[in-house]
Amino acid sequence: MATAHDTKIVVDIENFKLCTVMKEDGESISIRSLWEHQPAIFVFLRHFACDACRRHALDVWENRKKYEEKGAKIHFIGNGSPHFLAEFKKTFGLQEASFYTDPTLKTFRAAGFKKGFWIDPGTMHSRPEFLYKAIRFAARKENAGSGNVWQLGGVLVVCPGALPTYQFTSLTMGHFPPINDIPVIVASAKKKLETVDT
Template sequence: MKEKIENIQNKIDILSLKRLTVLSEKNDIIPFSSFWEKGQVIIIFIRHFGCPSCKAHVSDIWNQQSKLKNKRIIFIGNGQPSMIKGFKEEINSPSVEIYTDPSLETFEACGLKRGLRYLMNFKSIKSLLDLKRRGYDMSSWDDQLGDKTQMGGVIVLKKPGVLLYHFVSSYLGDFDSSKDWKTVDIS
């Protein structure tokens, strides 16, 4: 792992995460802390439900699930709960565990970036063109899909809310290429 555990604890606001909630596809309110209370968890934040890079990222990770040694993987977007079903259908993964936080509070508590400068830059444009060549395209835009300027990231947590890994995307299509979060011992 790139950083020792004690050096990354201050990268997220764990006290806020313990009080924050996300929404399920059926609009149920889920305490964020319930994810790590059930045991080890990898939480992957996606930009929004219309994002072509998010579709590619979730599909790639979900297709590698068997290699991840039965680690629990949760995806969190920021559109309306009603958009989750369509996202799952688009990526052809009905059993993937996806929640949403339209308030963006969990994104902020995890130290994830947000702003037009992260979306409108050379790396984002290059990534978008590469994704288009792979067959991933932007959905027709609807504000219910989420915030276009929100970036994603990866956190790995274990009980009682100990952060083991942290990655923050800096542009559209910026995925953690390291294998650190896939191999971190979260037992």
């Protein structure tokens, strides 16, 4: 059975715009700087070792022209240690992509994305299988710092002026927005902003 789409905008934008994210070299930047001059499409990933998130990141990047043709910019946000960013980008040929991380999960919380021991594994695993894999994953030394296995992600579009215009909240593992949703939202939001400016 298909998972319902949750596109209600729930971000606490006042708290969200106070958050910082980290580059792969560990430098922190204000997240609000990413939407000052153009709409920002934030793609939040569960963690850098998540197979579903890797596929989603590749899918988004392969379709980046469709996402960015209306003047927006894609930014991927994970929650692992900064050093995982370079490895993730190199492994999957995403060196040109804009990647940040937030190990504190403050951006995830302000955005309203779901987290907890009882997150729904969706169709990818049975519940017992997911719990077994998640606990085993968290216990493996080589995965330390790759991110929070209990965190779900989603997509958030924020336009200049701290205006959230689209949000997709993942309800299960591997639950991502339809590829055609975001460009339409960005185009209509940009048109609305241009109307206000004139």
